[in-house]
Amino acid sequence: MSRRRTAVAWGALGVLLVAVVWEAYKFLGPQDGLVVGAVEGETGSGVMILPRTHDRAMPHIWQMIARLFQSTSGGDTPPLGASVATAALTTLGIAAVGWLIGVTVGMLLGIIMQRWRLAEWGILPWVVVSQTVPLIAFAPVVNAIGNQLNRGGLPWEQWASVAVIASYLAFFPVAVGALRGLGSPDGIHLDLMRSYAAGYWPTLVRLRLPAAVPYLLPALRLAAANAVVGAVVAEVSIGMRGGIGRMLIQLAGQGSSDPSAPWGPTFGSIVLGLVAAGSVALLGLGLKNYRRGEATA
Secondary structure: OHHHHHHHHHHHHHHHHHHHHHHHHHHHHHOOEEEOOOOOOOOOOOOOEEEOOOOOOOOOOOOHHHHHOOOOOOOOOOOOHHHHHHHHHHHHHHHHHHHHHHHHHHHHHHHHHHHHHHHHHHHHHHHHHHHHHHHHHHHHHHHHHHHHHOOOOOOHHHHHHHHHEEEEEHHHHHHHHHHHHHHOOOHHHHHHHOOOOOOOHHHHHHHHHHHHHHHHHHHHHHHHHHHHHHHHHHHHHHOOOOOOHHHHHHHHOOOOOOOOOOOOHHHHHHHHHHHHHHHHHHHHHHHHHHHOOOOOO
């Protein structure tokens, strides 16, 4: 319990430190930023190495917080905080579907790669290379395929494309964690299972999977955070309404007249990732007997 309280205290201190650094830079930093290599008379020339600190670029922390309790877009619209929460729940549900797909695919790949070394040599490089594809380009392709399926008579909602894109980021840490964890049992334990004439599947269930828990739990938490990132980016890329990614783009377009508004969904996205990772961490409570020597994510 004391270790948990210490972790919470350090987390709160980190948030406070970020707020202090933000306000200190806003007070001390240049209003129009610092540009290096600017050519006189040419607008936009040079490289900005320090951001602007005026109120449109960097609102005060208390202004961002106060904006959460004000109307989203004027009139009778709900407070911005309530709108962010509603959009975050939509994105969280889609990310959860993507996480489940990613975990299933990642576990299957991990088992296949651990079972056959030739499969590991053939699959693992492609698993790694897959994460170099930019989502901003991959998302429209998935959405276009989904639209074709929909026209062909197979029901395919836009949120399903977002879930697939989220799973694309989620499967990678699970596949790598499963491969490493399933191969972690000591040789003496494997020899014991062989002495009992246990085949691969009994060995997998009774020895390899329990031994893989310290590797899988951090991978599952990382996959949950990745699924949230994938869902938000996909919502932005394909323009799906109702999620926090679309809300972020809409409010960012109003940033010049309402600079504090885009920070609402930004904070919501951060909290969403923490909630997703924290929810998955609850799985570890029932597996505490298998968590000795747990790897870090």
